[in-house]
Amino acid sequence: MKSRKSLAFWCVVLGLIVAMTVFAGLFSTYGPNEMDMDTIYQPPGKGHVLGTDHLGRDVFSRLLEGGKVTLTVAGVSVILSFIIGVLYGGISGYIGGAVDVIMMRFLEALITIPSLILILAFQAFMQGGMWSMALIIGVTGWLVTARIVRSEFIRLKEAEFVKMAKMFGTPMWKIIFGHLLRNSVPAIFVVTLVNFTGAVFIEVSLSFLGIGVPSAIPSWGNMLFYAQNDILIGAWWIGLFPGIMIFLTILAINFIGEVLKDPRRRRLDA
Amino acid sequence: MISKWIGKRVVMGIIVLFIVSFLSFFIMHAAPGDPATAFYGGNAQTLNAAEKERISRVFSLDRPVIVQYGAWLWETVQGNFGYSSKEGRPVSVILFERLPNTLLLFSVTMFFIIVGSIWLGTVAGMKAGSMWDKGLSTISIASSSIPPFWLGILFISFFSVKLGILPSSGTEDVGGDGGLMDKIRHLIMPAAVIILTHVGIYARFLQESIKTESNKYYVLVARANGVAKREIQKGILRNASIPYLNYIGMTIPSFFGGAVIVESLFSWAGLGQLMVKAVMTKDFPLIMGGILSIGLLVVSSLLIIDLVMYGVDPKLRKGAYSK
Numbered sequence: 185m186k187s188r189k190s191l192a193f194w195c196v197v198l199g200l201i202v203a204m205t206v207f208a209g210l211f212s213t214y215g216p217n218e219m220d221m222d223t224i225y226q227p228p229g230k231g232h233v234l235g236t237d238h239l240g241r242d243v244f245s246r247l248l249e250g251g252k253v254t255l256t257v258a259g260v261s262v263i264l265s266f267i268i269g270v271l272y273g274g275i276s277g278y279i280g281g282a283v284d285v286i287m288m289r290f291l292e293a294l295i296t297i298p299s300l301i302l303i304l305a306f307q308a309f310m311q312g313g314m315w316s317m318a319l320i321i322g323v324t325g326w327l328v329t330a331r332i333v334r335s336e337f338i339r340l341k342e343a344e345f346v347k348m349a350k351m352f353g354t355p356m357w358k359i360i361f362g363h364l365l366r367n368s369v370p371a372i373f374v375v376t377l378v379n380f381t382g383a384v385f386i387e388v389s390l391s392f393l394g395i396g397v398p399s400a401i402p403s404w405g406n407m408l409f410y411a412q413n414d415i416l417i418g419a420w421w422i423g424l425f426p427g428i429m430i431f432l433t434i435l436a437i438n439f440i441g442e443v444l445k446d447p448r449r450r451r452l453d454a
Numbered sequence: 455m456i457s458k459w460i461g462k463r464v465v466m467g468i469i470v471l472f473i474v475s476f477l478s479f480f481i482m483h484a485a486p487g488d489p490a491t492a493f494y495g496g497n498a499q500t501l502n503a504a505e506k507e508r509i510s511r512v513f514s515l516d517r518p519v520i521v522q523y524g525a526w527l528w529e530t531v532q533g534n535f536g537y538s539s540k541e542g543r544p545v546s547v548i549l550f551e552r553l554p555n556t557l558l559l560f561s562v563t564m565f566f567i568i569v570g571s572i573w574l575g576t577v578a579g580m581k582a583g584s585m586w587d588k589g590l591s592t593i594s595i596a597s598s599s600i601p602p603f604w605l606g607i608l609f610i611s612f613f614s615v616k617l618g619i620l621p622s623s624g625t626e627d628v629g630g631d632g633g634l635m636d637k638i639r640h641l642i643m644p645a646a647v648i649i650l651t652h653v654g655i656y657a658r659f660l661q662e663s664i665k666t667e668s669n670k671y672y673v674l675v676a677r678a679n680g681v682a683k684r685e686i687q688k689g690i691l692r693n694a695s696i697p698y699l700n701y702i703g704m705t706i707p708s709f710f711g712g713a714v715i716v717e718s719l720f721s722w723a724g725l726g727q728l729m730v731k732a733v734m735t736k737d738f739p740l741i742m743g744g745i746l747s748i749g750l751l752v753v754s755s756l757l758i759i760d761l762v763m764y765g766v767d768p769k770l771r772k773g774a775y776s777k
Binding site for chain 2: 290292293294295296297298299300301302304305306307308309381382385388389392393394395408411412415416418420423424427430431434435438439442
């Protein structure tokens with residue numbers, strides 16, 4: 185019972201964050217890129233709820249708009265890594281044999297590479313907009329998904345109902361999608377949540393270093409990039425709020441994942 | 455037996471490094487645009503067409519990527535990493551300047567993370583249902599949700615800007631004596647950031663595996679036979695340490711990835727900060743060298759973990775998993 189309450193609570197928190205950022209235009213009081221040189225570095229208070237930055241832009245409005253960018257990048261990249269992971273793991277697990285061995289060896293090698301390092305290599309020569317960022321994170325983030333899908337497929341392939349379905353001559357695609365993939369959903373879902381937090385971390389980190397999303401587009405990471413200098417002159421609010429938003433988003437997802445990971449909640453224990 | 459086993463691991467590690475270099479080489483060459491421009495970054499505008507062509511020829515940029523990779527690999531295997539296109543110094547010299555700092559940061563943080571997580575995890579795991587047990591789960595999730603660099607920003611604004619007791623960046627004071635105390639003062643904040651954001655999650659993993667082990671039959675049987683509590687706990691801990699070590703091995707790559715960010719924030723002159731700088735200046739030979747050395751660090755730490763596991767897990771020694 186307790187876990188259900190906590191699940192509901194964190195889902196509401198996450199839902200609020202997503203709603204606020206998606207409908208950023210409704211909540212923000214200023215344009216995210218609206219500069220006003222008369223009101224630079226205003227501390228939180230009247231007029232600007234969360235203060236202004238070094239160009240007099242409203243921190244609150246940028247926070248919402250930045251969240252949209254960060255969450256979109258993370259969301260798109262997770263969908264991409266989900267597709268690649270399911271395909272790779274599914275093929276490896278379903279076919280089995282020598283194909284499986286080779287594919288898994290390759291995966292094991294890839295998994296020992298810090299993905300951030302590969303992403304840096306990507307970024308060095310094709311720093312583009314937020315879509316290319318999402319693409320890069322997605323292309324490097326499917327490894328764990330593939331491993332989970334493969335082990336689920338191998339486990340389910342031996343299950344009675346799948347053998348039975350095969351015996352009745354159910355078409356292959358129906359077995360793959362209707363039986364194998366469908367029953368792997370709980371496990372894949374948890375790993376996708378973990379991937380999402382990873383993607384948020386990577387976007388935020390790279391933008392923070394100044395090599396992520398172009399600085400003209402507000403994102404939580406980009407806001408923190410400027411906050412590095414602002415904090416040295418005492419403008420703490422510019423860095424504090426984006427950080428809190430990132431923290432809350434990841435915390436909510438982690439707690440949701442925690443509840444869903446609990447085997448007592450699963451029909452099939454993976 | 456063990457030498458053959460180590461040999462296999464080393465070969466695997468070399469294959470990994472090969473794949474890493476291959477992938478990163480191709481990724482960077484697949485980038486659209488004129489290769490000479492990519493090589494020279496911002497300075498490319500000052501070159502005329504003839505110069506560009508000469509550069510392409512000298513660096514064999516006009517040849518197919520696979521030929522270029524072959525040439526690069528051949529030089530690298532011989533220990534020649536080329537020259538930094540920005541600084542003009544040999545890449546190997548630059549890497550060796552940076553390596554000690556990264557190793558220092560890595561070993562200090564890893565030491566405290568392992569000691570801290572074993573202590574916390576054991577206390578929490580052995581006292582199931584206690585305050586420790588419940589508290590650790592929540593705290594570990596919370597602490598691992600904090601972006602390390604953001605915690606770093608908060609630390610800088612408090613300890614450096616407000617209190618002024620710790621330096622906000624660098625590895626040693628400019629014009630300082632470069633002594634040990636100086637280094638430690640600079641190390642405290644980056645190390646603390648990494649330790650605080652990681653120790654919880656490792657402790658939690660150990661706690662969970664201790665709990666799983668404690669519910670197994672051999673524990674019940676040992677207890678029924680009146681084996682001393684200390685002896686039972688020793689056995690549990692030993693068995694629980696195997697998945698724990700595995701987990702450390704699994705997370706080492708992302709650990710190094712995270713260190714890149716923290717190093718850059720604190721201007722800690724390590725390999726991670728070097729990589730970020732090289733990416734910004736599009737210093738191709740330096741990026742390749744950096745990727746390879748970080749890859750090498752990951753592979754060797756995995757080898758060390760494997761060796762420890764070999765010592766802890768008798769099944770591994772008897773080759774029980776080799777089938």
